[in-house]
Amino acid sequence: MSTHHPLYDTRYGGATQPVPELTTALIDQLLTHRSVRAFRPDPVSDAQLSAMIAAAQSAASSSNLQVWSVVAVRDQGLRDQLAEFAGNQAHVRQAPLQLVWLADLSRLERIAEAEGRPSAALDYLEMFLVGVVDAALAAQNAVAAAESMGLSTVYIGGMRNRPEDVARVLKLPPKTFAVFGMCVGHEDAARPASVKPRLPQSAVLHHEHYSTDQSVAVAEYNAAMARFYEAQQMDVKGTWAIHSAKRVAGPETLSGRDRLVEALKARGFALK
Numbered sequence: 001m002s003t004h005h006p007l008y009d010t011r012y013g014g015a016t017q018p019v020p021e022l023t024t025a026l027i028d029q030l031l032t033h034r035s036v037r038a039f040r041p042d043p044v045s046d047a048q049l050s051a052m053i054a055a056a057q058s059a060a061s062s063s064n065l066q067v068w069s070v071v072a073v074r075d076q077g078l079r080d081q082l083a084e085f086a087g088n089q090a091h092v093r094q095a096p097l098q099l100v101w102l103a104d105l106s107r108l109e110r111i112a113e114a115e116g117r118p119s120a121a122l123d124y125l126e127m128f129l130v131g132v133v134d135a136a137l138a139a140q141n142a143v144a145a146a147e148s149m150g151l152s153t154v155y156i157g158g159m160r161n162r163p164e165d166v167a168r169v170l171k172l173p174p175k176t177f178a179v180f181g182m183c184v185g186h187e188d189a190a191r192p193a194s195v196k197p198r199l200p201q202s203a204v205l206h207h208e209h210y211s212t213d214q215s216v217a218v219a220e221y222n223a224a225m226a227r228f229y230e231a232q233q234m235d236v237k238g239t240w241a242i243h244s245a246k247r248v249a250g251p252e253t254l255s256g257r258d259r260l261v262e263a264l265k266a267r268g269f270a271l272k
């Protein structure tokens with residue numbers, strides 16, 4: 001058996017990697033994931049959207065509460081507004097479909113109300129977290145489904161920069177929150193994206209007990225990312241560790257999301 005596997009070589013950027021002892025068509029597909037930020041104008045069909053949502057709904061859901069929803073936005077005017085709210089990201093304007101994934105406690109509130117029952121537990125941080133986890137699991141299944149159909153995606157965390165504005169234009173009811181957006185479309189072959197390396201497994205996989213001894217793995221990853229930036233002709237100053245540290249230096253690095261608790265409370269999440 002060869003000691004290298006091309007999908008592992010790109011996923012780990014040539015850094016220390018396990019030799020894959022087994023794989024499946026699904027795992028091979030997951031290993032080739034790339035976020036895409038340049039799209040052709042060709043639409044995503046209703047059939048493709050419906051298949052993505054069926055995959056999303058097939059994700060596990062905490063207590064089967066299914067406390068998530070998604071708003072599919074094709075209208076160019078709305079996409080332009082969402083792009084502006086998300087820090088003026090050109091790919092949000094460009095991608096033919098924007099999926100805005102919601103933590104949605106409002107449906108359960110309406111159900112409880114219709115049943116004449118209280119729903120005071122919805123006011124706790126725990127239930128907000130359940131909604132966010134449900135939305136994320138659903139969304140990632142949709143990404144895998146989209147990629148299996150030859151479509152491309154990129155998540156848009158920028159949708160949390162101005163939550164009230166996003167809620168206003170999408171007419172979101174209270175107790176719903178746009179966790180992230182997602183561009184969906186066909187990759188522009190003239191501007192292709194590459195597989196971005198990940199940390200060595202030794203940094204993220206712990207056996208029996210957590211180990212903080214990760215400096216060798218991080219150093220290896222800094223080198224792998226330096227090779228990646230060079231191959232991509234990206235002029236990135238400093239190592240991955242340095243710019244990741246800069247990303248968490250202070251509240252000013254959060255693109256307005258430092259006031260998320262206040263925005264969530266205004267959206268009807270008491271977060272007790």
Ligand SMILES: Cc1cc2nc3c(=O)[nH]c(=O)nc-3n(C[C@H](O)[C@H](O)[C@H](O)COP(=O)(O)O)c2cc1C
Binds near residue numbers: 089159180194196
């Ligand atoms: C929750 C979430 C939010 C993200 N937000 C953005 C975003 O606002 N804009 C963007 O261009 N990429 C965004 N990304 C994409 C990440 O930058 C990307 O996944 C990461 O750099 C790894 O690259 P890869 O997905 O190509 O492997 C986001 C990813 C996630 C998971």
